[in-house]
Amino acid sequence: MPAPATQSDEDLMLAYASGDAAAFDALYARHKGGVYRYLLRQCRQAGVAADLFQDVWMNLIRARSSYAPTAKFTTWLYRLAHNRLIDHYRASGHLTLVSADDEAHQDAVAAIPAARSDEPQSRAENRELSERLRAALAALPPAQREAFLLQQEGGLSLAEIAELTDVGTETVKSRLRYAVGKLRAELGGQLRDLDDGLREGLG
Amino acid sequence: MNEIERDREVGTAWRAASREEPPPALDAAIRAEARRAVGAAPGRERSKHWWYPLAAAATVAVLAVSIVQLMPPEQVAPTVVAEQSAVPRAAQNEVARQSAGADARLAAPPPAAPAAPSATPTPRAKMPSAPPRDQGVAGGAIERERAAAPAQAPEALAKKQLAEAKEEAPARAKLAQPPPEKPDAAPAATFGGISAPSLPRSEPAATSTLMKRRNPPPTRQPAPQRCKLRVAPSERRKWKAGSRQRQSRTPTKRKPRTSARSASRTGSSGSGI
Numbered sequence: 001m002p003a004p005a006t007q008s009d010e011d012l013m014l015a016y017a018s019g020d021a022a023a024f025d026a027l028y029a030r031h032k033g034g035v036y037r038y039l040l041r042q043c044r045q046a047g048v049a050a051d052l053f054q055d056v057w058m059n060l061i062r063a064r065s066s067y068a069p070t071a072k073f074t075t076w077l078y079r080l081a082h083n084r085l086i087d088h089y090r091a092s093g094h095l096t097l098v099s100a101d102d103e104a105h106q107d108a109v110a111a112i113p114a115a116r117s118d119e120p121q122s123r124a125e126n127r128e129l130s131e132r133l134r135a136a137l138a139a140l141p142p143a144q145r146e147a148f149l150l151q152q153e154g155g156l157s158l159a160e161i162a163e164l165t166d167v168g169t170e171t172v173k174s175r176l177r178y179a180v181g182k183l184r185a186e187l188g189g190q191l192r193d194l195d196d197g198l199r200e201g202l203g
Numbered sequence: 204m205n206e207i208e209r210d211r212e213v214g215t216a217w218r219a220a221s222r223e224e225p226p227p228a229l230d231a232a233i234r235a236e237a238r239r240a241v242g243a244a245p246g247r248e249r250s251k252h253w254w255y256p257l258a259a260a261a262t263v264a265v266l267a268v269s270i271v272q273l274m275p276p277e278q279v280a281p282t283v284v285a286e287q288s289a290v291p292r293a294a295q296n297e298v299a300r301q302s303a304g305a306d307a308r309l310a311a312p313p314p315a316a317p318a319a320p321s322a323t324p325t326p327r328a329k330m331p332s333a334p335p336r337d338q339g340v341a342g343g344a345i346e347r348e349r350a351a352a353p354a355q356a357p358e359a360l361a362k363k364q365l366a367e368a369k370e371e372a373p374a375r376a377k378l379a380q381p382p383p384e385k386p387d388a389a390p391a392a393t394f395g396g397i398s399a400p401s402l403p404r405s406e407p408a409a410t411s412t413l414m415k416r417r418n419p420p421p422t423r424q425p426a427p428q429r430c431k432l433r434v435a436p437s438e439r440r441k442w443k444a445g446s447r448q449r450q451s452r453t454p455t456k457r458k459p460r461t462s463a464r465s466a467s468r469t470g471s472s473g474s475g476i
Contacts, residue, residue, distance in 0.1 A: 021238040024241070025236040028230075036225040057236075058233075058236065061236060061240045064241075148217075153213050
């Protein structure tokens with residue numbers, strides 16, 4: 001039996017459905033960050049995101065026996081997250097928009113790892129750039145933001161995003177084009193500087 | 204720089220800027236729930252049905268013990284022994300009946316021969332005591348008899364014994380009636396069509412000669428030989444008893460002794476039959 005690190009998501013999920021708890025650990029370690037960030041960017045509140053995150057994984061645990069590897073595991077996982085988000089939107093009655101002074105947003109900004117260089121000026125610039133990028137993402141329409149997050153956090157393809165969001169592939173492509181264009185326009189020439197600074201900070 | 208490269212650049216910048224992770228407590232809770240969901244169900248199932256194999260093993264053990272107790276202790280060997288000894292037993296019973304008839308005839312008569320009833324029970328007691336010896340022989344030498352003798356040997360033996368008994372019955376009757384003048388000459392006159400002078404009754408060599416004439420050597424087989432050995436001593440005792448009775452001067456002293464012996468032998472023979 002291969003190690004969990006080399007197994008595909010689908011094999012890990014099947015192994016977990018057959019009783020292998022270690023397979024769930026490997027699966028969770030792979031996707032917990034993406035799912036959490038997807039939920040956090042969509043609902044924009046850390047507490048709500050944590051609740052939704054827990055609900056998503058509980059639904060996965062409960063639905064383990066009915067899982068069939070007919071599609072990518074990530075598609076199935078993010079569909080669970082998407083459906084939970086829709087339920088949350090329906091329950092709350094409106095879509096919360098992120099703002100620069102949002103507490104959860106501030107927490108998310110503070111969670112960005114600092115640059116390895118100890119220069120206070122460099123660290124402040126990187127934090128500023130990250131904040132502007134998140135603000136630009138938050139300013140996107142929900143459909144465009146969701147398409148962007150599913151592509152960046154979940155690693156889904158256009159077809160998978162289209163299947164998950166129940167729209168056509170061309171629609172997804174258009175949403176992504178609009179989202180990236182607005183981000184680029186918002187950041188302007190700072191995008192390359194942000195990229196370089198974050199790379200330096202991540203080492 | 205084309206558009207695709209710019210999109211990749213935006214994506215890389217985003218992934219580098221977005222590094223949030225769920226709280227460690229939430230991680231632990233979800234993992235614990237996942238382990239409990241997977242591990243608890245089989246555990247409960249195991250604890251619920253742990254006694255299934257134990258019950259199956261106990262059932263098998265009880266059935267095995269019951270079957271062993273219901274079965275007769277020895278089925279095969281007694282059947283073989285019974286098959287082997289059935290015909291000789293029947294023949295011996297027939298011989299015993301014949302000899303009993305002769306004994307009755309011997310016991311009935313004469314006031315002149317009071318020792319005759321005391322002498323005749325000896326063969327009657329001896330005959331039933333033969334089956335245990337035959338059973339022992341049959342039980343120990345079944346295979347040897349099967350290998351050596353043909354399958355019809357017991358039947359032939361029985362027929363021979365019956366024929367001998369029929370032949371001996373008149374002789375016994377004659378032996379039981381002592382002649383008034385010469386008691387020793389009367390039994391020796393004829394015995395089975397054989398002239399008496401050639402039979403010195405008290406010597407085994409004469410008996411073996413007689414048996415050789417009855418059972419010629421070419422047709423003799425192991426089982427009939429045992430029959431000859433079994434029958435000859437009783438007849439010898441009968442002859443001896445007859446001669447003693449005739450020669451005895453005080454026959455009344457021997458009567459209680461022989462009757463007691465015959466009674467004890469009769470009791471043992473009854474159990475033997």
